[in-house]
Amino acid sequence: xxIGYLGILMSxxxxxxxxxxxxxxxxxxxxxxxxxxVDQCVACHIxxxxxxxxxxENDIHLRVGLSCAGCHGxxxxxxxxxIAMDPARGYVGIPDxxxxxxxxxxxxxxxxxxxxxxxxxxxxxxxxxxxxxxxxLLLKGDTKVAVCTDCHTSHAVFPASDPRSSVYPTNxxxxxxxxxxxxDYMASYKIPTDQFEKYAESVHGQALLKKKDVGAPACNDCHxxxxxxxxxxxxxxxxxxxxxxxxxxxxxxxxxxxxxxxxDLHDCIExxxxxxxxxxxxxxxxxxxQSTCIDxxxxxxxxxxxAVQIRQLLLDLTTAIDSAKVxxxxxxxxxxxxxDIEYLxxxxxxxxxxxxxxxxxxxxKQVEEKTKTGLERAKEAIQLALEEIKEYHRRxxxxxxxxxxxxxxxxxxxxxxxxxxxxxxSES
Amino acid sequence: MKRNIFKKVxxxxxxxxxxxxxxxxxxxxxxxxxxxxxxxxxxxVTLFLFLIQAFTGILLSMYxxxxxxxxxxxxxxxxxxxxxxxLIRSIHSWSANLMIFFAFVHMFSTxxxxxxxxxxxxxxxxxxxxxxxxxxxxxxxxxLPWNELAFFATKVGTEIVGAVPIVGPIIMKVLRGGxxxxxxxxxxxxxxxxxxxxxxxxxxxxxxxxxxxxxGMSEPEHLANLPESKKKYIPFFPNFLLRDLILWxxxxxxLVFLAVYYPWELGLKADPFAPAPxxxxxxxxxxxxxxxxxxxxxHVLFIEGEVLGxxxxxxxxxxxxxxxxxxxxxxxxxxxxxxxxIGVAVLVYIGVMTILxxxx
Numbered sequence: 001x002x003i004g005y006l007g008i009l010m011s012x013x014x015x016x017x018x019x020x021x022x023x024x025x026x027x028x029x030x031x032x033x034x035x036x037x038v039d040q041c042v043a044c045h046i047x048x049x050x051x052x053x054x055x056x057e058n059d060i061h062l063r064v065g066l067s068c069a070g071c072h073g074x075x076x077x078x079x080x081x082x083i084a085m086d087p088a089r090g091y092v093g094i095p096d097x098x099x100x101x102x103x104x105x106x107x108x109x110x111x112x113x114x115x116x117x118x119x120x121x122x123x124x125x126x127x128x129x130x131x132x133x134x135x136x137l138l139l140k141g142d143t144k145v146a147v148c149t150d151c152h153t154s155h156a157v158f159p160a161s162d163p164r165s166s167v168y169p170t171n172x173x174x175x176x177x178x179x180x181x182x183x184d185y186m187a188s189y190k191i192p193t194d195q196f197e198k199y200a201e202s203v204h205g206q207a208l209l210k211k212k213d214v215g216a217p218a219c220n221d222c223h224x225x226x227x228x229x230x231x232x233x234x235x236x237x238x239x240x241x242x243x244x245x246x247x248x249x250x251x252x253x254x255x256x257x258x259x260x261x262x263x264d265l266h267d268c269i270e271x272x273x274x275x276x277x278x279x280x281x282x283x284x285x286x287x288x289x290q291s292t293c294i295d296x297x298x299x300x301x302x303x304x305x306x307a308v309q310i311r312q313l314l315l316d317l318t319t320a321i322d323s324a325k326v327x328x329x330x331x332x333x334x335x336x337x338x339x340d341i342e343y344l345x346x347x348x349x350x351x352x353x354x355x356x357x358x359x360x361x362x363x364x365k366q367v368e369e370k371t372k373t374g375l376e377r378a379k380e381a382i383q384l385a386l387e388e389i390k391e392y393h394r395r396x397x398x399x400x401x402x403x404x405x406x407x408x409x410x411x412x413x414x415x416x417x418x419x420x421x422x423x424x425x426s427e428s
Numbered sequence: 429m430k431r432n433i434f435k436k437v438x439x440x441x442x443x444x445x446x447x448x449x450x451x452x453x454x455x456x457x458x459x460x461x462x463x464x465x466x467x468x469x470x471x472x473v474t475l476f477l478f479l480i481q482a483f484t485g486i487l488l489s490m491y492x493x494x495x496x497x498x499x500x501x502x503x504x505x506x507x508x509x510x511x512x513x514x515l516i517r518s519i520h521s522w523s524a525n526l527m528i529f530f531a532f533v534h535m536f537s538t539x540x541x542x543x544x545x546x547x548x549x550x551x552x553x554x555x556x557x558x559x560x561x562x563x564x565x566x567x568x569x570x571x572l573p574w575n576e577l578a579f580f581a582t583k584v585g586t587e588i589v590g591a592v593p594i595v596g597p598i599i600m601k602v603l604r605g606g607x608x609x610x611x612x613x614x615x616x617x618x619x620x621x622x623x624x625x626x627x628x629x630x631x632x633x634x635x636x637x638x639x640x641x642x643x644g645m646s647e648p649e650h651l652a653n654l655p656e657s658k659k660k661y662i663p664f665f666p667n668f669l670l671r672d673l674i675l676w677x678x679x680x681x682x683l684v685f686l687a688v689y690y691p692w693e694l695g696l697k698a699d700p701f702a703p704a705p706x707x708x709x710x711x712x713x714x715x716x717x718x719x720x721x722x723x724x725x726x727h728v729l730f731i732e733g734e735v736l737g738x739x740x741x742x743x744x745x746x747x748x749x750x751x752x753x754x755x756x757x758x759x760x761x762x763x764x765x766x767x768x769x770i771g772v773a774v775l776v777y778i779g780v781m782t783i784l785x786x787x788x
Contacts, residue, residue: 333693333695334691334693334694335504335507335508335692335694336508337508337509338508339504395515395688395691396688396689399685399689403681403684403685406680407681409677410678413673413674413677417666417667417671417674420667420670421667424667
């Protein structure tokens with residue numbers, strides 16, 4: 001009986017373990033193995049060791065059951081090369097680069113076909129592509145430009161949501177970089193090739209590439225996906241405004257926005273740059289070394305004065321918040337009540353964020369509305385923290401009263417002991 | 429009338445449980461008076477501090493909620509919103525440290541007065557087990573606030589346990605409730621701290637006290653050999669007990685002073701993903717072991733330095749527990765006896781390593 005239990009246990013460890021590993025291996029090889037038996041293209045190309053370069057067995061097309069003939073045509077049931085690769089049977093072989101968008105578009109532009117795989121699928125990629133710079137140049141016969149396979153690969157295609165995909169957000173800049181950072185390749189187009197370098201150092205690049213924050217914009221979020229175009233002069237603000245909605249709205253209502261248009265200046269990028277957008281800080285406002293205001297404004301003019309005022313308002317609030325934070329940490333460490341301080345600080349910080357957004361109105365009064373409330377909250381937090389620290393020290397006085405009682409008890413017991421011992425002495 | 433009721437109750441109990449011999453024992457119990465009498469009080473002080481631990485621990489458990497999202501928060505609530513919660517927690521923490529301090533004093537005074545000798549061998553062994561349990565109380569309780577220092581100190585502490593050859597990795601995994609210090613570790617440490625350890629502690633403590641009562645106070649050898657007429661005694665009740673009480677109250681005053689003037693801080697909440705902050709060190713009573721392990725070279729001959737250190741501590745601890753069974757004989761005429769030399773060496777070693785731990 002004991003051996004029976006032991007047997008079950010052994011089989012659990014020794015039997016099921018390898019079995020599970022086996023089933024995982026099966027999963028890995030199914031796509032190609034399954035095809036070898038039914039698809040002569042795969043069978044021969046494996047035998048001849050002529051599988052396409054970069055083929056991934058979990059390629060989306062293989063996974064949904066499309067094999068070679070699904071794109072390249074021909075008859076996959078025949079092991080006779082002449083029959084299998086007969087143009088009369090639809091064989092198209094490797095398409096000419098100029099034909100690639102249409103080649104992929106055969107299926108991807110057909111809503112009825114694509115709906116089988118995903119009911120809400122988009123089918124306008126090809127159409128959009130021909131509106132892009134890439135598409136337009138391709139139509140003119142330029143085969144250096146990117147076509148579908150340059151960005152998505154030919155035989156290792158994954159959905160954009162799959163981290164293995166060449167167009168997964170964190171991979172997009174690297175995919176675009178392949179061509180756009182190659183000075184020799186881009187020489188004939190006479191456009192800069194330092195975009196990736198600048199982008200990688202920018203606040204967006206750092207967030208996406210370093211922190212892997214896929215919410216941060218990659219190249220396609222500003223330039224578009226299939227309809228890739230450089231943002232036009234009038235649309236730059238709109239592009240930034242897709243994410244920075246409030247900042248754009250405040251800016252558009254200012255006098256400066258009108259002036260910018262007249263002077264042919266480009267909204268956001270005049271202060272923040274474009275590919276190399278640095279992390280913002282309060283010193284960008286004001287008249288200090290890092291200020292962007294003094295690029296246009298001179299001492300004495302209205303804008304210069306506003307910059308000084310706004311900078312001071314932000315400085316007052318951040319200083320108050322920092323002081324409150326230091327005190328809050330002290331309160332927290334000594335184990336006093338810091339919850340209300342935390343709420344006040346959160347509120348003050350919220351006001352600071354508002355104020356920083358309102359900076360885009362370039363109106364000190366509007367900024368002050370926010371910083372004033374923030375300052376009040378920060379000061380309340382400081383006051384509360386100081387009270388908590390005071391209370392912490394006040395407790396010591398209470399000890400004197402508490403100890404008075406025990407000390408009296410000690411003295412009383414001592415007197416009693418002496419009394420007992422002197423009685424015992426006199427008795428003996 | 430009142431006396432009559434007490435007498436009736438006493439008679440009722442006496443008839444059934446034969447209390448009179450116990451009362452007689454208490455009445456005739458004597459405590460020797462000599463230059464080392466002061467050390468007799470150390471065990472009592474340790475016991476008193478243990479009672480404070482039990483009492484404040486029960487109060488704390490009414491608010492404490494173990495868990496990675498509730499340990500720190502519930503303690504913060506206790507400290508900030510519950511009236512005198514801060515005081516109870518601070519007393520619990522200070523009392524724990526004082527209890528271990530007095531337990532050490534009690535143990536070394538017993539060692540130097542050679543009170544462990546026949547027939548008190550098991551009193552010594554049970555006392556040593558109680559000290560080990562007190563250290564386990566300290567280690568398990570340290571993690572419960574789930575603050576930065578506690579988290580990393582427990583991580584390092586359990587890693588040291590994991591370095592014990594053969595059984596170490598298993599013990600570490602069982603202690604942690606997994607391969608790392610997580611919420612599961614808090615639940616385990618909490619269960620160990622408030623159920624397992626108190627149960628074992630109470631049992632060993634009861635044995636220890638029974639042994640002490642059975643043999644009475646140990647007298648120094650030069651006094652034991654004197655004729656009864658030349659010995660000095662005081663009655664246990666009320667003389668010794670009153671002195672005990674006075675000392676307990678003084679210790680209580682000191683304890684409250686420490687708790688109020690130097691309240692135990694809560695620290696910042698533990699963040700398992702944050703890098704370890706500077707100055708991670710164990711509680712002072714583990715410092716000499718921690719420092720020794722730090723100073724040992726990576727390898728000593730064929731064995732890892734850390735493993736060697738742990739093995740030496742295990743052998744040393746075992747030898748210390750079994751002192752009554754191997755104690756070296758006294759050599760007449762020698763100013764310093766061999767066991768005194770060993771005791772001083774151990775004290776100096778613990779002292780120097782502890783100081784180095786804080787200085788280096």
